[in-house]
Amino acid sequence: MSNLLVVDPEHPDPSAIRRAAEIIAAGGLVAFPTETVYGLGASALDAIAVNRIYQAKGRPSFNPLIVHVESPEAARLLTTEWTESAALLANHFWPGPLTLVLRRSDLVPANVSASLPTVALRSPAHPVARALLRACALPIAAPSANRSNEISPTRAEHVLASLGDRVDLILDGGAATVGIESTVLDLTGDEPVILRPGSIDRDTLSRLLGRPVAMHADSVQGPRSSPGMLSKHYAPRAEVRIFDSVSELRELLQTEKFAAKRIGVLSLGPCDSSRATVIELPGDPHVYAAALYDSLHRLDAVSELILIQNVPEGTEWDGVRDRIVRAGSS
Ligand code: TXA
Numbered sequence: 001m002s003n004l005l006v007v008d009p010e011h012p013d014p015s016a017i018r019r020a021a022e023i024i025a026a027g028g029l030v031a032f033p034t035e036t037v038y039g040l041g042a043s044a045l046d047a048i049a050v051n052r053i054y055q056a057k058g059r060p061s062f063n064p065l066i067v068h069v070e071s072p073e074a075a076r077l078l079t080t081e082w083t084e085s086a087a088l089l090a091n092h093f094w095p096g097p098l099t100l101v102l103r104r105s106d107l108v109p110a111n112v113s114a115s116l117p118t119v120a121l122r123s124p125a126h127p128v129a130r131a132l133l134r135a136c137a138l139p140i141a142a143p144s145a146n147r148s149n150e151i152s153p154t155r156a157e158h159v160l161a162s163l164g165d166r167v168d169l170i171l172d173g174g175a176a177t178v179g180i181e182s183t184v185l186d187l188t189g190d191e192p193v194i195l196r197p198g199s200i201d202r203d204t205l206s207r208l209l210g211r212p213v214a215m216h217a218d219s220v221q222g223p224r225s226s227p228g229m230l231s232k233h234y235a236p237r238a239e240v241r242i243f244d245s246v247s248e249l250r251e252l253l254q255t256e257k258f259a260a261k262r263i264g265v266l267s268l269g270p271c272d273s274s275r276a277t278v279i280e281l282p283g284d285p286h287v288y289a290a291a292l293y294d295s296l297h298r299l300d301a302v303s304e305l306i307l308i309q310n311v312p313e314g315t316e317w318d319g320v321r322d323r324i325v326r327a328g329s330s
């Protein structure tokens with residue numbers, strides 16, 4: 001029997017959700033759609049189940065997981081310090097693609113957070129994710145549903161290709177609409193710090209909080225305050241190069257050392273090349289983000305080299321730019 005179950009993304013069949021909830025309650029693994037990317041879920045209160053997530057993904061034990069909750073009230077139980085900022089942000093952006101890092105309460109097993117004193121919490125907006133959280137009445141620990149270091153899944157078939165039967169059930173609720181992972185905001189220090197940019201950008205957060213929000217200067221050499229943020233993350237199998245202009249692209253396409261290679265191009269706006277497989281993405285950061293990973297999955301399947309056009313300056317592009325830079329670092 002296949003482990004893939006198709007559900008209506010808006011009104012998922014209650015019996016499918018019940019089956020998924022039973023698997024979670026019994027300590028199993030369920031991949032499910034969220035608005036950002038698909039998650040690989042297990043009960044966040046069950047250390048053994050959480051360990052299965054690390055094993056299935058081949059994820060290093062120092063990389064903590066995000067815990068998904070149905071509501072701010074459910075989040076409060078998992079932290080010892082539900083701050084004013086947390087309440088303000090949760091009321092404004094939840095359900096949605098914002099993850100808050102707060103002090104971890106004893107209810108949350110240490111391996112969820114890779115033994116850090118903190119926990120990352122998010123209430124997803126996707127109706128399937130919400131129905132699942134309601135049905136199992138448990139917080140669900142869920143990283144993106146891909147093997148460690150691969151491109152995140154925005155469709156159920158990406159999950160199936162990456163994890164196959166390492167997961168007990170995959171709920172197929174169609175394509176993710178946001179398309180890149182949530183913004184991760186650390187609220188445990190003196191000032192709020194974005195550990196991972198996403199579709200909710202720095203200016204928006206700072207406006208709401210009424211104070212500056214810092215961006216974590218993350219690098220492989222830097223301090224590991226967000227241990228998962230290794231720069232070689234989200235990387236296609238193919239070699240990746242980033243280019244700025246169409247003339248630079250033309251030069252790259254003529255480079256002798258690439259002459260024999262199958263080339264894919266991800267361009268911003270129109271790009272006319274018969275030499276390569278081209279996917280043109282639009283100049284709106286949200287529409288771009290929604291298509292980014294699916295485009296990378298497609299190009300990765302047919303290319304040895306992927307050339308990605310750089311995106312504009314500005315905080316609304318931070319999330320996309322971050323993923324492109326990561327895809328390009330080796
Ligand atoms: O949109 C998302 O956030 C998706 C969906 C499934 O919700 N999840 C996701 O999870 O992207 P994952 O595991 O692929 O990324 C989690 C990120 C990692 O960069 C990790 O280091 C960071 O969140 N993180 C988790 N817990 C943390 C903590 N306690 N302190 C700092 N960073 C944390």
Ligand code: MG
Binds near residue numbers: 143144152
């Ligand atoms: Mg991930």
